[in-house]
Amino acid sequence: MNTKLLQLLESDCTLTPDQLAAMTGMTVEEVKAEVKKYQDEKIILGYRAVVDWDRTARESVTALIEVKVTPQRGEGFDRVAERIYQYDEVESVYLMSGAFDLTVIISGRSLKEVAHFVGDKLATLEDVTGTATHFILHKYKENHLIFEKRPEQEKEWIFV
Amino acid sequence: MNYENILSQRVQSLQPSGIRKFFDLLEDMNGAISLGVGEPDFVTPWHIRDAGIYSLEKGFTKYTSNAGLAALRREIAAYLERRFDLRYDYKHQLIVTVGGSEAIDMAIRALVNPGDEVIIPVPSFVCYPPLVTMACGVPVLAETRVEDGFKLTPELLKKHLTPKTKLIVLPYPCNPTGGVMEKADYDALAEVLRDTGVMLLSDEIYAELTYGQHHYSPANHPELKERTILVNGFSKSHAMTGWRMGYVCGPEPIITQMIKLHQFGIMSAPTTSQYAAIEAMRNGDKDIEMMKEEYDGRRRYLVEGLNRVGLPCHEPKGAFYVFPDIRPTGLTSDEFCERLLKEQKVAVIPGTAFGPGGEGFVRACYCVSMADLGEALTRIGWFLQDLKG
Numbered sequence: 001m002n003t004k005l006l007q008l009l010e011s012d013c014t015l016t017p018d019q020l021a022a023m024t025g026m027t028v029e030e031v032k033a034e035v036k037k038y039q040d041e042k043i044i045l046g047y048r049a050v051v052d053w054d055r056t057a058r059e060s061v062t063a064l065i066e067v068k069v070t071p072q073r074g075e076g077f078d079r080v081a082e083r084i085y086q087y088d089e090v091e092s093v094y095l096m097s098g099a100f101d102l103t104v105i106i107s108g109r110s111l112k113e114v115a116h117f118v119g120d121k122l123a124t125l126e127d128v129t130g131t132a133t134h135f136i137l138h139k140y141k142e143n144h145l146i147f148e149k150r151p152e153q154e155k156e157w158i159f160v
Numbered sequence: 161m162n163y164e165n166i167l168s169q170r171v172q173s174l175q176p177s178g179i180r181k182f183f184d185l186l187e188d189m190n191g192a193i194s195l196g197v198g199e200p201d202f203v204t205p206w207h208i209r210d211a212g213i214y215s216l217e218k219g220f221t222k223y224t225s226n227a228g229l230a231a232l233r234r235e236i237a238a239y240l241e242r243r244f245d246l247r248y249d250y251k252h253q254l255i256v257t258v259g260g261s262e263a264i265d266m267a268i269r270a271l272v273n274p275g276d277e278v279i280i281p282v283p284s285f286v287c288y289p290p291l292v293t294m295a296c297g298v299p300v301l302a303e304t305r306v307e308d309g310f311k312l313t314p315e316l317l318k319k320h321l322t323p324k325t326k327l328i329v330l331p332y333p334c335n336p337t338g339g340v341m342e343k344a345d346y347d348a349l350a351e352v353l354r355d356t357g358v359m360l361l362s363d364e365i366y367a368e369l370t371y372g373q374h375h376y377s378p379a380n381h382p383e384l385k386e387r388t389i390l391v392n393g394f395s396k397s398h399a400m401t402g403w404r405m406g407y408v409c410g411p412e413p414i415i416t417q418m419i420k421l422h423q424f425g426i427m428s429a430p431t432t433s434q435y436a437a438i439e440a441m442r443n444g445d446k447d448i449e450m451m452k453e454e455y456d457g458r459r460r461y462l463v464e465g466l467n468r469v470g471l472p473c474h475e476p477k478g479a480f481y482v483f484p485d486i487r488p489t490g491l492t493s494d495e496f497c498e499r500l501l502k503e504q505k506v507a508v509i510p511g512t513a514f515g516p517g518g519e520g521f522v523r524a525c526y527c528v529s530m531a532d533l534g535e536a537l538t539r540i541g542w543f544l545q546d547l548k549g
Contacts, residue, residue, distance in 0.1 A: 008457075012530070019530050022464055023457030153402075157183035159286065159513070160198035160335075160401075 002026075002034055006043070009035070011144070013047040052139070052147050061135065062091070062107045063114045065122065066100040068130040077101060080127045089117050100132070111135070174290045178494075179513045185501055192505040193536045195524040198335060198481065200399035204436075205447045208398065211439030212432045220431055226423045228256025228407070229434045235441035236407055243445070244367065246379050246390070248409040255415060255422055256407050256429045256437075260365045260393040263408035265291050266421045267361050267389045268327070270414060272297035276326035281312045282515030283483075284331040285363075289515070297326070303517035306474055306485065310339030314348040321352065327359045330378060333366040336514050336523035337483045338476020343376050350383040360388045365406075366479040368397040368448050371456050373477065379409070386411060396480070397448050398440045403433040455480050458526040462533055466524075469541040480527050483511065487520040489547055496522055503546065504539035 004024050008015060017035075021028045038044040053060040069080045077095050084104055085093045092105040104122065108114040114133070123131050139147050164172065179196075186192055203209075227233060233250035240246040248254050257263040264287060272278065274296040280288045282301045289299035302320045304310040312330065332341045360378050367375040378384040393406030408418065422428075440447075459476065466473040466484045473484035486496045493510035501507050511518025526533060 015530055016534060018465075019457075019461050019534060022461030023530075025460070157186060157194075157197060158199075159177050159179055159183075159509075 005031065005034055006038065009044065050143055050145050054139070054147070059109050060107060061109070061111050061114050062105065062139075063118075064134045064136060065104040065106065065118060066132040066134075067102040067104055067122065067128055069101045069125075069127045070129055071101075072127065080125065083125060084122065087117070087121060089113075100130075170294060170296075174293065177286060177513060179509055182497060182501060182507055182509070185498075186507050189501075189505055192501070192507060193528065193532050193539070194507040195526070195528060195533075195536055196507040196509050197527070198523075198525045199401050199527060200396060200451065200480075201527040201529070202399040202451055204398065204400050204403070205440075205444065207443060208400070208436050208440045208447075212403075212436035215432055215435035220435060222431065224256075224428045224431050224434055226419055226428055227254065228429055229431075229438070232256055232434050232438050232441070233407075235438055239441045240392075240409070244375060244377060244380070246377060246409075248390075249412070252412045253415050254407060254409045255419055256405070256434060257393075257422065258406065258426055258429050259395060259404040260363060260391045260406035261287060262422070262426060263391040263393070263406050264288070264361065264363060266418045266425075267391065267408060267410075267414075268292055268297065269295045269421055270418045271327050271359055271389075273326070275324065277322060277324040279317065279320050279325060279328045280515075281310075281316075281329065281331060281334075283310070283334075283336055283511055283518035283521070284329070284514055285335045286514060288329050288331070298324070300325070301515055301517075303515075304337070304339065305517070306337075306521075309474070309477070310334055310337035310483075311341055311345050312349065313345075314352050317349060317352050321356075321358070325356075325358050327361055330360055330362040332362070332364070333370055333375065333478025335366065335479050336481045336509070336511065336518070336521075338474075338479050338481055340370055340373070340477040341376065341378075342373070343381065346376070346378050346381045346384055349378075350381060353387070354383070358387065360384060362388055362390050364390060364392045365396050367392060369452055369455060369480060370478040371452075371459060371476075375478070389414060394437055394440055398444050399447075399451065400433075400436070400440065403436060404430060405433045405437045455526065458528075458530060458533055461530065462524065462526050462537070465533075465537040466540070469537060470544050471540070481523050481525050483521050483523055485520060486522055489544065491547075493519055493522055500540065500543050504543045506536050506539050506543070 008020060008023055017028045017031045020031045071077050072079050081093050084090060089106045089108055090104055091107055094103040096103055106117060118131055118133050186194060233254050237248050237250040240248060268291050272295040276297045277300045278292045278297050279300045279302050281304050292299040300320050302316050362378050364377055379388040379390045389410035391408050394400040462482050463473050463475055471484040471486060473482050476482055489496060493512045497508055497510045509523040511521030
């Protein structure tokens with residue numbers, strides 16, 4: 001397993017095979033073969049841009065929902081988790097230790113849309129015994145990326 | 161007033177750097193990629209910045225002792241032992257300076273008498289000859305060659321060594337060539353210098369940035385340590401250029417004299433920076449490794465890419481520059497840089513800016529993102545194709 005290659009792609013998936021090869025000491029062909037293998041084996045699940053929708057005209061609401069569920073005999077939490085993550089609105093589902101069982105992150109176009117999802121779809125699942133919805137007010141950092149546009153130091157070309 | 165008659169002749173004799181014109185061109189240019197500035201593109205790691213901020217919150221705003229905070233000097237001595245197997249007594253053999261630059265200036269002024277010769281391997285960073293001139297010394301430039309990996313060889317040293325030689329500057333790992341010196345190289349120099357009183361000024365600001373081998377200092381050499389003044393700092397290793405933190409280590413009798421220069425000229429290095437530097441020494445080794453790994457990837461990419469597009473580029477073993485050979489283009493370094501900037505908006509520095517021996521080469525710094533490096537390589541490729549017609 002080439003963790004170095006995976007780390008590089010995780011931090012920046014726009015790196016080209018040429019660049020990845022130079023950075024890992026592999027040949028370009030090796031890089032391409034490894035990446036394909038990781039994609040086939042679902043070790044690499046996908047590639048996507050991190051978008052700050054607040055800088056656009058598009059409305060977007062994200063909520064983090066704590067979900068308590070009754071685990072199923074023989075299947076634990078897997079079945080109910082699957083019934084939840086099948087919904088397109090659901091961004092992430094994590095099984096948690098502690099006071100509740102699942103963290104569900106969902107995004108919608110409006111508060112109403114999210115409320116509708118929780119009330120009509122999530123809370124009514126038979127194994128779900130309770131939910132607590134927390135709306136995300138502002139994103140500061142996600143996947144190591146900072147959302148704020150930071151000021152830059154005055155540019156000076158200096159001969160070093 | 162006629163200022164020319166008033167100003168020191170010596171200061172007036174110093175030549176301003178010829179690369180200003182490139183920077184002036186760059187200023188007004190949109191979409192240019194600069195591989196010109198030799199500075200880490202990383203921001204100082206947060207835990208180090210935070211330590212500086214914390215010291216301000218606590219009100220640590222007074223002078224420190226002339227030599228620098230004892231806690232910092234202790235940490236630097238521990239760091240030098242941990243990372244480079246060097247042992248210095250932090251009480252008597254170490255001064256915290258305003259960047260490596262101040263340390264270089266002080267070392268030269270502490271040693272040079274009028275007329276003393278200082279051997280400087282070139283191409284190298286531009287500060288040494290003017291500082292020697294201002295100390296009434298005579299800079300003696302020794303042209304290193306690509307075939308020798310830009311090392312100072314014993315033959316080259318012998319060629320320039322005279323009874324007037326006081327000091328040899330050792331700018332390794334080297335800006336701009338990426339050349340490094342190894343133990344065997346110092347063995348050979350030690351033999352030449354045996355029975356002389358010649359001192360060595362080892363500027364090791366890029367010591368942490370060597371690739372495929374560990375940095376070897378003349379201070380690691382049993383025969384050379386007593387004649388070595390070691391300069392290092394935080395700028396390149398910890399991405400702390402603006403904090404102006406450096407240090408100098410050496411034999412106690414020399415450090416004792418240098419501390420006078422530092423005391424009268426500077427007083428003490430900035431206090432906030434010193435507190436941040438303590439944190440860098442205590443918990444910054446992982447930052448060094450992270451940045452070095454990143455630089456190394458870019459270095460290999462750039463060397464491979466330049467060779468691929470037709471600029472022969474030897475493998476730089478240290479620092480964060482490549483120094484490709486542009487002679488196949490038939491252009492001078494200056495022409496190459498000016499045309500590359502005007503035609504493809506990529507800024508690199510002519511080798512001639514680093515002294516004689518730099519003609520036929522240009523310096524490109526890889527302290528930019530992989531995306532920019534990729535774009536720069538594409539444009540350099542186009543530039544070379546256009547040249548061929």
